[in-house]
Amino acid sequence: MTERAYYEPGTNGVERLPTEMNMFHTSPLLMRSAHWHAQVEVNYIVRGWAHYRMSGHQVRFNAGDMALFWGGLPHCLDDASDDLIYAGGHLPLVHFFRLRLPQNVQSRLMQGATLITQATDAADPYNFARWNDYARSGDPMKAGMAVDELLLRIERVRFEPYALLPGPEAVVKAVDGLDHHSSPIVVRICDFIADNFREEIDSTDIALAADIHPKYAMNVFKKSTGMTLNDYVNLMRLSYAQALLMQDDANVLQVAMDSGFGSLSAFNKSFRKIAGMSPSDFRRDLRCRPSVPMARALSSAPMN
Known part of the structure; x- marks a missing residue:
């Protein structure tokens, strides 16, 4: 059995400048220990599954799941299927607080909760791949469009069922009412x-x-x-x-x-x-x- 390779921050360069929007679409390496970065992380599981040790809890993401969590707290991808492909990005807080999400979601994420939703659709694998391609194209207009489209996709979470882990809530249902914009x-x-x-x-x-x-x-x-x-x-x-x-x-x-x-x-x-x-x-x-x-x-x- 071939020994699995592990994440090496100096090689992969995932932790970049904290004000940058960094997108990815890859087969990730497991991590020997937890890391952290001053952005909110967005994960979409294209194929396979991923298991994370978060600060205070553990969570498994399966194919089709989309998740958000605050990367400023130590987290570790400690297990995954051999065929795992995941996509997403590291979202600077200046973008995160512009999102039209319920106030309790933003505050819970910043306090260490993980948001996970299974309300994804057949367009998501293609969109995440395109956004990553645009972000790495070297074309500023394409890169800007990738960020804008990703932010809109995240905002749609409020209209579908999602879970905030850990917590006593099972599934939070989208409700009608006034938007509570972040300040x-x-x-x-x-x-x-x-x-x-x-x-x-x-x-x-x-x-x-x-x-x-x-x-x-x-x-x-x-x-x-x-x-x-x-x-x-x-x-x-x-x-x-x-x-x-x-x-x-x-x-x-x-x-x-x-x-x-x-x-x-x-x-x-x-x-x-x-x-x-x-x-x-x-x-x-x-x-x-x-x-x-x-x-x-x-x-x-x-x-x-």
Whole structure:
């Protein structure tokens, strides 16, 4: 029996800059340990099944399922069928909070729940393949259309049955009523942080950019995301730092400074809290891992 290959972040480059919309359509590798990224992850299972260990629960996605979960919490694809093909993307929060989803869905996802729906149709495999193709085409107009169409597809979730796991709810039924749009204030906050997280910013700077009082900015962001402003800024910096550490010539001190941390000690403390290891150990672990078959690791072609 051939030993299964495992996900190697330095080879696959999944954790990219936290403000980028990253799409994929691939046969994924299993993961040796959990990872994290400052985007909401969208998975559509084209074929086979996938099992994830999430922060606080486990879940299995089967062919035809579509799922969303907050990638800022550690998660791990620890088992899958040999024929697994999945598609989707890593959705920056600035897009996520523009989605017209029920308020409770967005807040539950940010607090660690997983949304899963089986209300997909025959068009989804073709659409996800096309969106991935467009996103990687190098054509800005095609890439923009891919993002717009994916966002509209996600918004349709509100009209069909879906489950939020874990939780006592079995299946949430779509109901008529007023839309509860996420606050545009959160969008302004996310926009400002995305543009400035590598600089020395605090809640006062963020609130000023959103044209609101600092205390109100902290309250509305916490209510919408389950995180403090400082937690989110740190997560953006750590995701950016993680991408920099994958480069062969990465210097830990320089990465800390370039990512917006004021000191190496603050960087080490924050990185260890999320990753469970120091930045130096993370970089060393990447370099010590054996290489994996590139053909599979970089597979992203749409299915025919």
